[in-house]
Amino acid sequence: MGSGAIWGLVAATFVASFVEFVEAFTIVLAMGMTRSWRSALAGTAVALVALVAFTVVAGYALVSWLPESALQLAIGTLLLIFGLQWLRKAILRSSGLKALHDEEQEFREQAEAARLAGNETRFGLDWFSFVVSFKGVFLEGVEVVFIVITFGLNADNVPLAAVGAAAAGAIVLIAGAIAHRPLANVPENTLKYGVGLLLATFGTFWAVEGLGVFRDGGESLEWPGGDLALLGLLAGWLVLSRLLVRAVPGIARTPRAPSSLPVSAIEEV
Amino acid sequence: MAFVKGFGRFWYDFIVGDDWKIAAAITTVLAISALLVANDAFGDTWLVVVGAVGIVVGFVTSLVLDVRMH
Numbered sequence: 001m002g003s004g005a006i007w008g009l010v011a012a013t014f015v016a017s018f019v020e021f022v023e024a025f026t027i028v029l030a031m032g033m034t035r036s037w038r039s040a041l042a043g044t045a046v047a048l049v050a051l052v053a054f055t056v057v058a059g060y061a062l063v064s065w066l067p068e069s070a071l072q073l074a075i076g077t078l079l080l081i082f083g084l085q086w087l088r089k090a091i092l093r094s095s096g097l098k099a100l101h102d103e104e105q106e107f108r109e110q111a112e113a114a115r116l117a118g119n120e121t122r123f124g125l126d127w128f129s130f131v132v133s134f135k136g137v138f139l140e141g142v143e144v145v146f147i148v149i150t151f152g153l154n155a156d157n158v159p160l161a162a163v164g165a166a167a168a169g170a171i172v173l174i175a176g177a178i179a180h181r182p183l184a185n186v187p188e189n190t191l192k193y194g195v196g197l198l199l200a201t202f203g204t205f206w207a208v209e210g211l212g213v214f215r216d217g218g219e220s221l222e223w224p225g226g227d228l229a230l231l232g233l234l235a236g237w238l239v240l241s242r243l244l245v246r247a248v249p250g251i252a253r254t255p256r257a258p259s260s261l262p263v264s265a266i267e268e269v
Numbered sequence: 270m271a272f273v274k275g276f277g278r279f280w281y282d283f284i285v286g287d288d289w290k291i292a293a294a295i296t297t298v299l300a301i302s303a304l305l306v307a308n309d310a311f312g313d314t315w316l317v318v319v320g321a322v323g324i325v326v327g328f329v330t331s332l333v334l335d336v337r338m339h
Contacts, residue, residue: 073299078284080295084328085286091332139283207299208320214307221306221320222313233321240325244332252336 009155013164016147016195019188020140021172023106027136029176030110031129039126043133050134051141059149069220071153073210079150080207082143083199087241090193094245097252144169150202154227197241201234290334294327 031040062071092098110132120127144165152161205223212220223229285292302320305311311319 077295077299080324081284081286081292084291084295085288087328088288088291088332088335092336097336135279139279142283204321204324207295207324208302208317211299211302211306211316211320214303215309221317223317224314236325240329244329248332248336251333252339 009151009157009160010164010167012198013148013151013161014168015191016151016198017144017165018168018172019191019195020144020147021169022188024137024140025172025176026106027110028133030107031114031133034111034114035129036126039129040133042125043130044137046130047134047137047141050138051145054142055145058145062149067213067218069210069213069218071210072206072220073213075146075150075153076203076206076208076210078146078203079199080203082146083196083201083203086192086196087200087237090189090196091241091244091248093189094193095248097248147199150206154202154206193241197234197237200237201230204233204237205230288331288335290331291328294331295324298323298327 028040028044031043062074066074089098114128114132118128122130148158148161148165151164152158155161209220209223212218225232298320302316302323305319306316310316
């Protein structure tokens with residue numbers, strides 16, 4: 001693996017994981033500042049333990065029981081669905097049909113929900129902040145795990161991919177601890193657009209390769225050009241998304257649809 | 270029971286997300302492509318092309334439906 005490929009792998013996992021860590025950080029911060037730091041950090045710690053257990057069990061099961069093509073199909077399909085969800089939101093945001101993601105706004109909403117929630121206490125912890133922090137960290141963490149597995153296996157270097165993700169987590173934590181507020185200056189919408197393109201690219205590549213599991217012998221399908229097809233797919237998704245950004249407002253304004261899409265009609269990330 | 274419901278809800282939210290149409294479109298396209306592969310309908314190159322084009326068509330269709338439905 002050349003140094004360019006190494007830096008490419010680390011950069012890809014770093015960027016993709018970074019946005020997930022920022023979202024998890026915002027949730028924990030909102031719970032800690034409005035309700036209970038102790039409970040929010042306990043929820044985070046339990047989520048991290050659950051995440052390690054999930055990674056070990058799922059990773060062992062996937063690698064031990066599934067043939068390579070089935071693994072590609074399973075992970076590729078999940079990535080494809082995640083990636084296209086991100087791309088959908090990026091297209092709607094770029095075309096003005098959906099509000100830009102704003103960590104300050106996300107923080108305000110989480111904090112408001114925290115203030116309105118009840119005061120149930122379990123195991124000596126504020127249960128609301130524990131559960132919300134746990135779910136936020138676990139959910140975003142599982143996505144990071146899938147990103148690391150995919151990029152790592154594709155480049156034959158899972159540990160290096162994990163280093164990229166760990167670096168992203170460390171930087172978000174340090175920046176967050178210093179700023180002590182939501183990381184609103186991160187160009188999150190642009191990053192998410194880029195990550196959506198990356199996930200859709202790898203997802204398409206792997207899911208289609210993995211379809212080979214259904215033929216005699218179960219060998220993966222071969223893309224013309226091998227791994228170089230990834231570049232073609234990336235370019236294809238980029239061009240398609242830019243075309244859709246231009247076309248989607250027109251579709252929304254056709255007589256069968258409302259004159260404009262209310263931002264609130266589509267959920268926030 | 271509440272735990273099972275919550276567990277199911279968590280994984281539904283995680284995998285399907287907030288637009289079920291994308292998950293439905295991708296699953297449908299991959300199922301049709303799997304049938305073509307199982308029946309050895311084309312060579313590798315064409316199977317790959319058909320699968321990729323199907324994914325693109327599925328995504329565009331789900332996005333257009335999404336915009337029109339809101």
